[in-house]
Amino acid sequence: MAPNLPLTYYDRILVAIGVSxxxxxxxxVLTDLDLRVGALAGALVATVFVYDALFRNPxxxxxxxxxxxxxxxxxxxxxxxxxxxxx
Numbered sequence: 001m002a003p004n005l006p007l008t009y010y011d012r013i014l015v016a017i018g019v020s021x022x023x024x025x026x027x028x029v030l031t032d033l034d035l036r037v038g039a040l041a042g043a044l045v046a047t048v049f050v051y052d053a054l055f056r057n058p059x060x061x062x063x064x065x066x067x068x069x070x071x072x073x074x075x076x077x078x079x080x081x082x083x084x085x086x087x
Contacts, residue, residue, distance in 0.1 A: 013053040020046035040081045050074050 024042015
């Protein structure tokens, strides 16, 4: 029997981000959508969860420099996906 480990709020956010990205990629693979379009759609959905975890309900009060770095990194990822779609 598996141990009963309760998921914290941030565990659920990480799962939601993974499911969003995976769902987008899966949608790109299983449907007529281009894979890049599916990945971008998943990333845009995951962005909602990233914002919620970083800015609406941050683990620490205030915005630490690491929070800003994480937000910039995420936006670079989404912009790379957008740039890949344009080509």
